[in-house]
Amino acid sequence: MTTELYLTDSYQMTCPSEIIFISPDRKTVALNQTIIYPGGGGQPRDIASLWIDDAEYPIEDITRDQDYSYLYHLAEALPENVQEVTIKIDAAYRLKNMRYHTLLHLTSGYFYKHYGALATSNQIEEDHARLEIKFPEETVPEKLEKEFLQAELEKLIQADYPVTIEHTTREKLTENHDLVRTYVNLVPEFITDIRLVKIADVDVQTCAGTHVTSTKEVGQISVEQLKNKGRLKKRIKVTLI
Incomplete structure (x- = not known):
């Protein structure tokens, strides 16, 4: 191995x-x-x-x-x-993806904390990243502007929160749904030792990816798109500047 x-x-x-x-x-x-x-x-x-x-x-x-x-x-x-x-x-490519990945965690953490919404998919592309969020029926925002979301994310970035790694078991993950901000069934069943990426009290998610060690390292961002994908879903497109 x-x-x-x-x-x-x-x-x-x-x-x-x-x-x-x-x-x-x-x-x-x-x-x-x-x-x-x-x-x-x-x-x-x-x-x-x-x-x-x-x-x-x-x-x-x-x-x-x-x-x-x-x-x-x-x-x-x-x-x-x-x-x-x-x-x-390629160090530059790795670091760019680390920044994007941490930004996606911050974004999904923000939506979970304020709306109880969960991330359903995400993807880092060459020049942007996207995230899809699903809201509970009772918390779907009537209006959410991308400028407002960008300002909220910038506050989280500038707060310089530490990004840390923890481990838990699949059993604990299943018992405590508040422990993770994504759907538990996205974690393959054969994985029993669960790696968690935690951003202070903002976000915690199962993840095997690479990340920066503090939110400030994400740097400047732009929220390029905030699009409805059905009544309960939104797609967010972000770029690093």
């Missing part, structure tokens, strides 16, 4: 790793440890390469594997008799 270092340190951009499996064509490998976020939960996978001395081997795709956690599919075959590599990820 591969040790996922990104779960404990989102800022680690390079690390050594040992090859624990390699395909006959030497273009697919498994590693003993990784800093590469594989994608999921609305966050894209990292842009990453394996390095051997000064030679770069870009990773074209990542697939999940029952025996090795992840298989990394390379653009070029590795040379013979290689046992160790260095992983390097």
